[in-house]
């Protein structure tokens with residue numbers, strides 16, 4: 526029976542585990558979770574999902590055919606070092622932002638099959654936009670299994686590893702951009718005289734409706750935008766302000782800078798690992 530061993534028991538691990546169980550992709554007893562030291566957190570996950578939990582890393586690895594790395598990037602070395610002696614040829618899946626497959630393999634000191642994934646926080650409600658990339662040790666069957674696994678928490682696209690920084694800058698960080706946009710709309714609503722709850726309802730339904738139009742109408746965003754925009758009307762007046770304030774340029778700079786930051790972090794982790802494994 527395929528079992529998944531999860532190293533790291535934070536919010537991303539919980540989102541994936543709950544998706545796997547809710548989507549009936551795995552039974553709770555096929556999932557075994559470990560973290561650094563927080564027993565209370567492990568007990569919480571055991572109680573909520575019926576999964577196995579343990580501090581014994583050897584037990585996690587020996588029971589698992591897939592190992593999910595879900596600690597923070599800064600903890601990657603300590604995390605991998607605590608399991609590497611027990612790893613034989615299991616499939617490694619990492620959700621760590623900005624940690625390359627090469628860096629992961631270097632810490633393991635083994636050429637293992639590694640899949641890097643970039644989900645986003647909407648994984649917790651089964652709506653993540655995830656992209657995955659694999660090294661050449663990953664079989665087509667294993668890649669498909671990973672795709673299915675991430676489809677339990679939303680959508681999943683296979684990309685080249687070199688594209689994962691861009692994915693991180695676009696959809697990994699993306700929910701935060703949209704939340705920031707909503708915060709701005711809330712401030713704007715207040716300034717035009719719409720109080721809290723009323724504004725919130727209008728904003729959320731507008732976003733949900735627009736998202737559904739984008740996914741179901743088959744029309745490009747620019748076409749949908751033009752359908753809202755009457756000549757000399759209110760939308761045109763509003764959009765003119767966004768153009769005047771360089772909205773498009775700000776958004777492009779935002780995604781580019783986040784992508785660049787992902788590249789920087791990747792370099793930084795790679796250098797740290799080279800220095801400590803020398």
Ligand SMILES: NC(=O)C1=CN([C@@H]2O[C@H](COP(=O)(O)OP(=O)(O)OC[C@H]3O[C@@H](n4cnc5c(N)ncnc54)[C@H](O)[C@@H]3O)[C@@H](O)[C@H]2O)C=CC1
Nearest residue numbers: 533534535536537560561596597598600603604621622644
């Ligand atoms: N938050 C986000 O939007 C996204 C996060 N990610 C990635 O997901 C990963 C996890 O993020 P969160 O769940 O938000 O973090 P978190 O801080 O909630 O959880 C991290 C977990 O790792 C455990 N841990 C730390 N050191 C460990 C060690 N040496 N051995 C075993 N476990 C250890 C901690 O005990 C904790 O349970 C990060 O690497 C992040 O880059 C990926 C995509 C999006």
Ligand SMILES: O=C(O)[C@@H]1CCC=N1
Nearest residue numbers: 622645693697698699
């Ligand atoms: O901000 C970050 O670095 C992580 C990666 C994608 C979302 N959160």
